Amino acid sequence: MEYDYAIIGGGVVGLSVAWGLLGRGRTVAVLDGDDGSFRASRGNFGLVWVQSKGMAQPRYAQWSQASAAAWREFADELTDATGHNPGLEQKGGYDLHFDEETLHDTVRKYDVLKEKLGGNYPYEVLGRNALRREEPNIGPEVAGAILHHQDGHANPLKLLRALADDVRRRGGVILNEQQVVDVTNRDGFRVTCADGTVVDAGKVVLSAGLGSAQLGPKLGFKAPVRPQRGQVMITEKLPKLINRPSLVARQVTEGGVQIGVTNEETGLDDGVTSGGLSGMASDAIRAFPALARAQMVRSWGALRVLSPDGLPIYQRSPTMPGASLVTCHSGITLAAAHARLLTDWLEETDTAPDLEVFGEHRFDIS
Numbered sequence: 393m394e395y396d397y398a399i400i401g402g403g404v405v406g407l408s409v410a411w412g413l414l415g416r417g418r419t420v421a422v423l424d425g426d427d428g429s430f431r432a433s434r435g436n437f438g439l440v441w442v443q444s445k446g447m448a449q450p451r452y453a454q455w456s457q458a459s460a461a462a463w464r465e466f467a468d469e470l471t472d473a474t475g476h477n478p479g480l481e482q483k484g485g486y487d488l489h490f491d492e493e494t495l496h497d498t499v500r501k502y503d504v505l506k507e508k509l510g511g512n513y514p515y516e517v518l519g520r521n522a523l524r525r526e527e528p529n530i531g532p533e534v535a536g537a538i539l540h541h542q543d544g545h546a547n548p549l550k551l552l553r554a555l556a557d558d559v560r561r562r563g564g565v566i567l568n569e570q571q572v573v574d575v576t577n578r579d580g581f582r583v584t585c586a587d588g589t590v591v592d593a594g595k596v597v598l599s600a601g602l603g604s605a606q607l608g609p610k611l612g613f614k615a616p617v618r619p620q621r622g623q624v625m626i627t628e629k630l631p632k633l634i635n636r637p638s639l640v641a642r643q644v645t646e647g648g649v650q651i652g653v654t655n656e657e658t659g660l661d662d663g664v665t666s667g668g669l670s671g672m673a674s675d676a677i678r679a680f681p682a683l684a685r686a687q688m689v690r691s692w693g694a695l696r697v698l699s700p701d702g703l704p705i706y707q708r709s710p711t712m713p714g715a716s717l718v719t720c721h722s723g724i725t726l727a728a729a730h731a732r733l734l735t736d737w738l739e740e741t742d743t744a745p746d747l748e749v750f751g752e753h754r755f756d757i758s
Contacts, residue, residue, distance in 0.1 A: 395420060423591060425570065442542040527634065572603075581596045597718055
């Protein structure tokens with residue numbers, strides 16, 4: 393059988409794209425790696441996040457906003473179809489600051505971005521007293537926060553499970569334990585895996601995360617992605633402590649508080665370190681002192697997938713027509729956009745979003 397699309401990579405990005413294409417009536421096969429693969433989808437912080445994105449490129453802010461706006465309908469449809477609720481909450485999120493100087497400096501930058509976005513950047517600045525009214529358990533060392541009303545969070549593992557189940561329900565094929573070793577294009581694409589599995593398709597989407605760096609050149613892409621480690625920990629289940637998420641901590645629906653995150657250039661090392669964990673714990677306790685009494689039950693490290701400028705890459709192959717590269721480090725935030733909006737770009741319809749600024753041409757050295 394020849395599929396309309398072969399999608400290389402079965403994380404949140406690849407499955408979101410597959411889900412959207414299946415909704416358009418396309419036939420899709422997803423090739424997912426083995427248990428030894430680096431999996432950002434299973435290790436991230438779970439934020440559906442707009443604020444601070446696009447400071448140097450407003451189109452990224454707009455793209456993130458479009459996805460955040462589409463997330464509720466996306467989550468509801470997945471829940472109704474599969475019974476797996478991704479746990480979306482969109483009541484806003486905080487950028488917490490421990491001193492007023494950094495708070496005011498960030499606000500100035502947000503004001504510039506808001507003007508570039510024509511005023512569509514809904515946030516407010518909360519001083520210490522206003523923040524305490526919103527978050528009674530906030531610590532005395534927190535000087536204030538920026539509350540951005542388009543922010544929220546979800547459960548990445550439940551999202552991944554819901555997407556996988558609904559891709560199958562919609563008729564998609566997910567092939568697990570597959571390491572793609574070659575892709576050729578002669579009257580259609582042939583994707584070959586290490587165990588001899590072969591998938592034929594009219595088009596290919598490369599969404600293999602860090603694996604795109606190796607496979608990308610075979611398809612005509614630069615794919616200049618690199619790993620960046622983020623360490624995370626989670627506490628025991630606690631009574632309600634935090635009302636809205638921040639980059640420091642968020643309380644999940646089951647009650648545990650997830651604490652993060654580090655930004656470390658460690659190559660392919662996704663381990664945890666005592667220094668990373670203690671630094672995160674210190675910041676979390678400064679923000680919410682009650683956490684000093686909480687027991688940590690789990691910690692882990694995962695590797696983000698970063699381009700040189702931190703923005704997504706959406707690129708059609710200049711040498712293999714029909715092949716596309718889709719990669720980003722915000723797979724949760726952009727899941728709804730990838731599921732509902734990116735399919736028009738892949739299909740090159742008249743309503744396709746303008747993603748030109750996210751092409752690989754921006755990495756050309758003149």
